[in-house]
Amino acid sequence: MKKPIILINFKAYENSFGEKGIQMAKIIEKVSREYSTDIIISVPATMIYKIAQEVSIPVFAQHVDSVSLGARTGHTTVEMIKDAGAKGSLLNHSEKRIRLDEIDDAIKKLNKEGLESVVCVDRYSIVAPIGMLGPNSILIEPPELIGSGISVSKAKPEVITKGVEEINKVKGVDLIAGAGISSGDDVYTAIKLGAAGIGVASAVMKSPNPEQVVEDFVKSAIKAMSEK
Numbered sequence: 023m024k025k026p027i028i029l030i031n032f033k034a035y036e037n038s039f040g041e042k043g044i045q046m047a048k049i050i051e052k053v054s055r056e057y058s059t060d061i062i063i064s065v066p067a068t069m070i071y072k073i074a075q076e077v078s079i080p081v082f083a084q085h086v087d088s089v090s091l092g093a094r095t096g097h098t099t100v101e102m103i104k105d106a107g108a109k110g111s112l113l114n115h116s117e118k119r120i121r122l123d124e125i126d127d128a129i130k131k132l133n134k135e136g137l138e139s140v141v142c143v144d145r146y147s148i149v150a151p152i153g154m155l156g157p158n159s160i161l162i163e164p165p166e167l168i169g170s171g172i173s174v175s176k177a178k179p180e181v182i183t184k185g186v187e188e189i190n191k192v193k194g195v196d197l198i199a200g201a202g203i204s205s206g207d208d209v210y211t212a213i214k215l216g217a218a219g220i221g222v223a224s225a226v227m228k229s230p231n232p233e234q235v236v237e238d239f240v241k242s243a244i245k246a247m248s249e250k
């Protein structure tokens with residue numbers, strides 16, 4: 023994944039879908055172009071196709087089922103998200119936990135289909151074991167800070183530094199940090215602490231001026247990365 027990794031998770035906010043979701047994706051794409059930086063957006067399953075048609079930035083699913091094709095009522099498979107235009111998927115987000123065997127199966131299926139995987143974890147002690155399953159990235163997020171406006175960078179910097187120590191035990195997997203990221207300074211600090219990038223949702227999705235917020239985050243991420 024191209025660094026800094028910036029992942030904006032649309033979640034299920036009222037502006038995550040429909041025309042508002044498309045407009046949000048276009049705003050993010052504009053900033054991505056201006057700063058020649060990849061920005062990944064993870065969008066609701068129903069919006070993958072529409073948004074992937076409208077923007078050229080990487081569109082991810084927020085979750086994918088690890089089941090194979092067949093008699094699987096209600097499942098969204100890796101083949102389906104690929105067909106819709108997804109370039110990868112989040113897995114095991116705190117708001118959509120899955121079992122370890124499902125994480126393993128989903129990573130393998132995504133990999134086989136040429137898609138990327140970002141596995142979420144809630145603590146640094148499982149960074150290395152999950153990293154050994156071979157995802158592209160691990161997104162570490164203390165659940166209690168998610169959506170709080172209090173950033174992991176400031177409230178729990180040790181989660182990032184210890185997570186980085188753990189990820190360094192595994193080759194070829196990046197660690198990104200999230201939860202409560204609200205300012206450029208939060209982004210800068212996360213990357214200076216060793217993260218390869220950040221994951222964010224509410225600060226962008228709930229902002230009256232998402233373009234300004236994303237621009238601030240991207241500028242801070244580029245600055246921190248250039249100083250590494």
Ligand SMILES: O=C[C@H](O)COP(=O)(O)O
Pocket residue numbers: 031115163167168169170171200201202203221222223224225
């Ligand atoms: O996937 C994103 C995270 O759960 C972070 O959410 P947040 O930025 O609203 O704290």
